[in-house]
Amino acid sequence: MRIAQVAPLYESVPPLAYGATERIVHYLTEELVRRGHDVTLFASGDSRTSARLMAGCERGLWRDSGVWDTSTHHVRQLEQVARHACDFDILHFHGEPLHFPLMRRLRCTYVTTMHGLLLPSDHGPLLHEFTDAPLVSISRSQRKPVSWANWVRTIHHGIPPDMFPFEDAPCGYLLFLGRLMPGKRPDLAVEIARRAGMPLKMAGVVHPGERDYFKNELRPVLHANPQHVEYLGETGGEARNRLLSRADALLLPLEWEEPFGLVAIEAMACGTPVIAFRRGAMPEVVENGVTGWLVDDVDSAVAAVKRIGAIDRWRCRRAYESRFTAARMADEYVDLYASLCGRVNDNQCSISAASTSAATADMRMLQEHPMRSL
Structure with missing residues (x-):
């Protein structure tokens, strides 16, 4: 085609x-x-x-x-x-x-x-x-x-399948990766990591319309929790892939109706489980207890972090291969x-058949009434 x-x-x-x-x-x-x-x-x-x-x-x-x-x-x-x-x-x-x-x-x-x-x-x-x-x-x-x-x-x-490296042995951190915007609630990712007692790596882009949010709301949260969060800025290429594959879990504490959430299936391809709020497309993407945990609030997200070891990373990868390949x-x-x-x-x-039929009728009319105007 x-x-x-x-x-x-x-x-x-x-x-x-x-x-x-x-x-x-x-x-x-x-x-x-x-x-x-x-x-x-x-x-x-x-x-x-x-x-x-x-x-x-x-x-x-x-x-x-x-x-x-x-x-x-x-x-x-x-x-x-x-x-x-x-x-x-x-x-x-x-x-x-x-x-x-x-x-x-x-x-x-x-x-x-x-x-x-x-x-x-x-x-x-x-x-x-x-x-x-x-x-x-x-x-x-x-x-x-x-x-x-x-x-x-x-x-x-x-x-x-070959875009993201599978990693069976994570490196002991949680990850927030994506656009730094109010609806994705990166501030809640910081709170979840702090309460779960795990370090958080945060990487994402700040779009022009969201600079005030980053400056006035998110940056103070990051500065107040230097021992819990490492902010890496916008990250791409191999560095981004390593972040995904080595994380214990990806956090998606969504406050908006996420239309899909591409980063969730990227994490699954690496074997990395997803802990996501039950919003938007997340119930269609994340299989609860198989590729991660679907939760409803910060408390249940913290509890999910503590049982993330129950998720088989190879099973995450196989779920991706069966559902989300290019x-x-x-x-x-x-x-x-x-x-x-x-x-x-x-x-x-x-349309062509109708046009042909109409043309045939017009020709017949001309033959029967040659002086008649069409």
Whole structure:
């Protein structure tokens, strides 16, 4: 198949460090290329891919100090997509739904994976307007605020088996890894580690809109607990992988409805159990007592830390291999692409048949009434 993958331009594909959406786009793109599909990736110019790259900007926008208005670059990217849209069997969008009006008018086969949190007040009116837009959710939980939308599939994320090293002997610390934002409650990770009597390593990115939260709320917590927490800043590459594989457990004390939680399956691939609050997609991702513990508050999280040794790290890895590989994810997307393309072809056949029938009727009318105007 001729497939276009359209990524947001905030980070490169794959990202240097943080960037769950861009990471998933990379894994999917590489797996599709490996299977022999003709793939074009619309992404930032510093992306690294086996596919054909169409650069929408020079580098990831959040890494470019000269960029102020990111929307201008995404509008330009849409023009690139529109110019080449007819070259593809299907276009797969992963960013914000700016493309909906364009795709309605181009009438090309497309699908959109919604990667973020969906809000009835914001996404509700949009999806009521674009009831024809085919959508993929990354968890069943993600759909709930707009459950009536045009969902065509739920496809959980997947990662390649060789991306993360398995480690059977952890190094005696807990880990918080991810975006440092209020909804992920990194401050509660500090409290859990302190009360459990274990050191915590914290690594994550602070996005521009969350700098005040980091400065005024999180940094004081970190400074007040130097003996319990080591803050490492944004961490990527092999250093990030080592952090995941050597941790006794990954902490996800979520206060928001996490749409998926990619770091959870990355931890499982390393054999590292996950202790997560029972929010959002966590009950779909974490098997309680198998790949970690689902808890409801700080007290139960502290208790879960103390029994983390009951989780078999090899069993974590096997659970990942059976549920969350990039190959499984690609299987589901390719099946969806074929289904959507077949549906469009069927519609086109119906239109063609109707047009042929109408043309035949018009010809007969002309033959019977040659002076009659059509």
